[in-house]
Amino acid sequence: MILGDFGTSYCKFLDLNAPNPEPSIVATKDLPRDTRVDLATGHNGKRFADRYVNELIALARGGEAMIAEDEYVLLDCGSRDIKFIKYQDGKLADMGWNAECGASMGFTIELLERYYDLDYSSLKVPEQTFSVTCGVLGMSDIFDTVISGVPVAEAVARFVKGIAINAYRFAGSPSRLYLSGGLCDNPLFVGSFPCRVTPLGRFVLLRGLETEARQRRTHILA
Numbered sequence: 001m002i003l004g005d006f007g008t009s010y011c012k013f014l015d016l017n018a019p020n021p022e023p024s025i026v027a028t029k030d031l032p033r034d035t036r037v038d039l040a041t042g043h044n045g046k047r048f049a050d051r052y053v054n055e056l057i058a059l060a061r062g063g064e065a066m067i068a069e070d071e072y073v074l075l076d077c078g079s080r081d082i083k084f085i086k087y088q089d090g091k092l093a094d095m096g097w098n099a100e101c102g103a104s105m106g107f108t109i110e111l112l113e114r115y116y117d118l119d120y121s122s123l124k125v126p127e128q129t130f131s132v133t134c135g136v137l138g139m140s141d142i143f144d145t146v147i148s149g150v151p152v153a154e155a156v157a158r159f160v161k162g163i164a165i166n167a168y169r170f171a172g173s174p175s176r177l178y179l180s181g182g183l184c185d186n187p188l189f190v191g192s193f194p195c196r197v198t199p200l201g202r203f204v205l206l207r208g209l210e211t212e213a214r215q216r217r218t219h220i221l222a
Contacts, residue, residue, distance in 0.1 A: 062208030
C-alpha cells in the first residue's frame with residue numbers, strides 16, 4: 001500500500017510494501033500528473049487517490065502514534081494553512097484549521113529566504129516582532145521596516161517571529177506544544193515561539209495515514 005500526503009508545496013510518500021519503508025518527499029511542482037496512491041491526505045490528496053483522509057484526522061492519528069502523553073497540543077504549520085489538535089485525558093478535546101490567518105505562511109517564509117538569500121539557521125530570534133495575521137499581507141511590514149533603515153535580515157526575522165506568535169495564539173497559547181511540518185527544520189521559526197516546542201518533523205500526517213491504513217487492514221481481516 002502506498003500512502004501520500006499531498007501538500008501545496010511538497011508531497012510526502014510512504015510505500016508500506018517496501019522491505020524497510022522510509023518516507024520520501026517531492027516538490028509538488030515536480031509531481032507527475034499520473035501519480036496514484038492507495039490512501040491520501042493533504043490539500044491535493046483527492047486528485048491522486050481513491051481513498052482520502054481528512055488532514056485533521058491524519059494529524060490526530062499521527063499525534064496518537066508519535067506522542068506518548070495523554071495531554072498535549074499538536075500544531076501543524078504548512079505552506080498554505082495552519083491546524084492544531086488538543087488532547088486531554090487521552091481524548092481529542094479541541095481542534096482548529098485556519099487558511100486565513102495562516103494564509104501562505106510556510107510558503108512565504110520559504111520564499112523570503114530564497115529571495116533575500118538568507119539562512120534561517122544563522123538568524124537570531126529578534127527582540128521585536130510584527131503583528132502578522134497573514135503570511136502574504138504581512139510582507140508589507142518587511143518592506144516598510146527596510147525602508148526605515150532596518151537590515152533585511154532583521155526585518156525578515158521579525159516577520160517570522162510574528163508568524164510563529166500568531167500560530168501559537170491560534171493553537172490556544174499552550175505552555176508547551178508539539179510542532180509538525182516543514183518549518184520544524186527552521187530554527188528561527190521554532191525558537192520564536194514563546195513556549196517550549198518539540199518538533200516532530202514533516203511526516204506526522206504521513207504517520208497518521210500509516211496508522212489509519214493499518215487499522216483499516218486489521219478491520220478488514222477481522
